[in-house]
Amino acid sequence: MLNVFRSRPKYAKVQRTDGEQRREFPDNLWTRCDRCGQMLYNKELEKAMHVCACGHHFRLSAYQRLSMVADEGSFIPFAPVYSVDPLGFPGYGEKLVKAQELTGLDDAVLIGHAQIDGYPVILAIIDFSFIGGSMGSVVGEQLTRGFERALEEQLPVVIFSGGGGGARMHEGIFSLMQMAKTAQAVGRHSRAGLLYISVLTHPTMGGIYASFSSLGDIIMAEPGALIGFAGPRIVEETTKQKLPEGFQTAEFALEHGMVDMIVKRDEMRSTLSRLLRYHVRGEGK
Numbered sequence: 160m161l162n163v164f165r166s167r168p169k170y171a172k173v174q175r176t177d178g179e180q181r182r183e184f185p186d187n188l189w190t191r192c193d194r195c196g197q198m199l200y201n202k203e204l205e206k207a208m209h210v211c212a213c214g215h216h217f218r219l220s221a222y223q224r225l226s227m228v229a230d231e232g233s234f235i236p237f238a239p240v241y242s243v244d245p246l247g248f249p250g251y252g253e254k255l256v257k258a259q260e261l262t263g264l265d266d267a268v269l270i271g272h273a274q275i276d277g278y279p280v281i282l283a284i285i286d287f288s289f290i291g292g293s294m295g296s297v298v299g300e301q302l303t304r305g306f307e308r309a310l311e312e313q314l315p316v317v318i319f320s321g322g323g324g325g326a327r328m329h330e331g332i333f334s335l336m337q338m339a340k341t342a343q344a345v346g347r348h349s350r351a352g353l354l355y356i357s358v359l360t361h362p363t364m365g366g367i368y369a370s371f372s373s374l375g376d377i378i379m380a381e382p383g384a385l386i387g388f389a390g391p392r393i394v395e396e397t398t399k400q401k402l403p404e405g406f407q408t409a410e411f412a413l414e415h416g417m418v419d420m421i422v423k424r425d426e427m428r429s430t431l432s433r434l435l436r437y438h439v440r441g442e443g444k
């Protein structure tokens with residue numbers, strides 16, 4: 160499943176630092192770490208759950224995340240919903256088609272029934288590659304259906320957020336309305352005494368952070384994830400204040416009580432399983 164969208168091999172020229180020689184790395188075999196600059200062999204990187212030895216957590220597609228979190232073969236997706244481009248925003252229709260081809264998703268969220276270590280949940284994963292993981296009417300509607308279904312079936316909800324785009328500007332007010340809509344759906348689920356675990360991955364910003372993703376009963380984050388509403392540059396310009404070191408990182412959010420725990424990728428599944436075991440009535444595995 161991970162390699163469905165592999166492109167044709169292209170060869171990137173890489174300048175060696177020790178002289179004028181150039182070596183060619185096929186760019187579908189190697190990836191450069193954004194943090195430490197190390198060239199990483201893709202097969203090894205995949206084995207390491209897309210985490211570099213330096214601790215940098217690479218961004219994952221929704222399907223990659225699904226394969227790391229859910230029990231194999233347990234995922235049953237909801238029926239797809241498609242945006243109708245309500246504003247006739249120039250170029251948005253083509254953008255949607257391109258994003259659908261790139262990710263294999265109908266919109267920026269992959270959602271459905273799944274099991275995590277034998278515990279049934281509603282699982283939703285936002286994919287950053289789909290227009291920045293932004294929330295338009297489809298993402299809002301699907302997440303709302305997720306909470307409603309979970310309420311009906313008395314299930315916990317687990318959502319992985321990673322939407323740097325926040326609310327999707329191409330749908331204007333329809334996107335902004337999804338913030339209130341999803342927040343209300345979370346509230347109804349919560350008042351029924353059901354568990355919602357929100358996992359913030361890099362980057363969780365804007366309207367996504369300002370609605371459902373900051374409302375989890377338990378909020379986890381991946382190391383180094385950027386978490387916040389407006390970006391640091393805008394905050395600095397608006398408040399005319401110098402921001403502290405590490406502002407808006409997962410670690411900063413933990414220190415200031417906005418996040419309950421930081422969980423490394425290789426411990427994510429076992430941590431979710433443990434939390435589900437503590438909170439869910441009835442039998443799991």
Ligand SMILES: [Zn+2]
Nearest residue numbers: 192195211213
């Ligand atoms: Zn690295």
